Amino acid sequence: MAKGILGQKVGMTQVFQEDGTAVPVTVIMAGPCHVLQIRTLETDGYEAVQLGFLDKPRRLAIRSERGHVAGLGSKRSKKRVTAGVELPKRADCEPKRFIREIRGSAEGFQVGQEVTLAMFDGVARVDVIGTSKGSGFTGAMKRHNFSGQRATHGVKKVHRHPGGTGCSAFPSRTMKGRRMAGQYGSERVTSRNVKVVRFDLASNLLLIHGAVPGPNGGYVIIHESNMLR
């Protein structure tokens, strides 16, 4: 069964454990999500559960987004019903802001079902996927952890430069894949195997040990970790 949920990063703080150790935690508002669609081997070639998180105002949702979560009663759908075609099941909820699929068997899920943190009961470690903060065009030191050059000893205005980028007369070019300055951040990042500190089912909060990629308010996907320990 696919154990996953969508959420929003709230921010970081620290909590004390009973023995007095302070634990740095990231607070994630996870769920409740609606199951919008179920992918099956027969129709899609793979198995997954499509979840939607947070309502989007109807005036902002385009027609296809509204039609994805509820039947719109269009002329064409009425025609299809009269022709005897069975329409796909809809979740009958508000349009969603953040929609992602969780791969895995869809056993026990139905379209329209509400998914909450309760399904994570007993899960000790999870993977958290988010979009990292964008840093724009960044130098090699920050982007690839290059060492740069010396501050003194005759180094002239190249203190944060990457240094040499290849060979000489042969091959007279820089090899592909050479790490250089460029766009950094704003990409999908997975924090694997992070410890779950606490659940708060009443207010849908999940406390995760340490940091999570992305800014406060950024959307994250959380699923059970597949690493053994």
Next chain:
Amino acid sequence: MNHDLIRLVEQSSLKASPPEFEIGDTVDVHTRILEGDKERIQIFSGVVIARSGAGTREMFVVRRIVAGEGVERKFPLHSPRIEKVEVKRKGVVRRAKLYFLRDRIGKAVRLKERRGK
């Protein structure tokens, strides 16, 4: 909305009645420390020279002179290991951070006592 949720999370780690003291007070900080498998209380006494942070992250700094050498310890206010903070003497101070005490030695370190109320 974000701040409310963070506050909600911190609620469980906050002390119901945090120890009461002010900057410039001379205090005894009772900390529980684990020695082997036995627990005992250690007392650190000195002057509170700073408080920082909010919520569960609130900290306070206590300064004292040990064998002619200044020693400062920073404690988390809401840590369960802080058993209690006893105020021994109130001090008259006019600022929130008493870092100027670091530059003083001997008699100059003393703060005037605040009496009554």
